Amino acid sequence: MLAAVSAQSFAATEFQKDHPRRAEVNHRLDNQDKRIHQDVKEGKMSKAEAKNLHKEDHQIRKEEKSMASQNGGHITKLEQKTLNQQENGVSKQIGK
Structure with missing residues (x-):
């Protein structure tokens, strides 16, 4: 039973992490982090x-995670x- 619950939790986590709109927002955040550095x-x-x-x-x-959790x-x-x-x-403040 625990294995089934864990597999379901893992599947839900993978879907959430890879959702296209979330992935796009988070990719931009990662890219901006690299640009700042x-x-x-x-x-x-x-x-x-x-x-x-x-x-x-x-x-x-943080706001993106909160929105997704809801x-x-x-x-x-x-x-x-909005994000x-x-x-x-x-982004406009980077590379001025």
Whole structure:
């Protein structure tokens, strides 16, 4: 019985993690993280600026997880649009 429950939990987790709208939002967050690190490495951004942008991205990721937890593991198209708009704001601050 425990094995069946574990298999179901694993399947639900895999579906949730790989949901296309969530994957797109999280891929963008990962990409922005890399861009921020690269800008710091190249001296285009201070560590303080990077810290603030990482904080903003962390809040977006936290919001995405919260939205998904309320929707059975996915986010709606409207939620995805909202998160993408927030990500666009952070993205515009990278590479200035």
